[in-house]
Amino acid sequence: MSIADPREPDKLLPRLLVAAGPDAEEEIVTIADYLREEGRLAGEREGRLAGEREGRLEGQRSTLLKQLRLRFGELPQPIEARIRAADAVQIDGWTERVLTAPTLDDALAER
Numbered sequence: 001m002s003i004a005d006p007r008e009p010d011k012l013l014p015r016l017l018v019a020a021g022p023d024a025e026e027e028i029v030t031i032a033d034y035l036r037e038e039g040r041l042a043g044e045r046e047g048r049l050a051g052e053r054e055g056r057l058e059g060q061r062s063t064l065l066k067q068l069r070l071r072f073g074e075l076p077q078p079i080e081a082r083i084r085a086a087d088a089v090q091i092d093g094w095t096e097r098v099l100t101a102p103t104l105d106d107a108l109a110e111r
Contacts (some may be wrong), residue, residue: 016028057087060091061091066094067078067099068083068104068107071099076106083108094107
């Protein structure tokens, strides 16, 4: 007897049904359907959470850009591109310095 590859559940289910016999078929199919649905819902939750994180980060980027423009005037395109590509840690650091940094370069210095 070989062990089935869990990445191929469609091949495993028929083998389980044969091994368990006809009396267990309904229960096994019900469990398989339940597990498929749980996997689908978990994927949706993860996708939604990733979207929410990206949405928050985009909001933080937009706020930082607005603060920098108000403080230092129009921003050069490379600065805007740098901020739009930045991760959450960079955005947090720059946001902390935007009100106290004497220059744009100081506000966006890597620390």
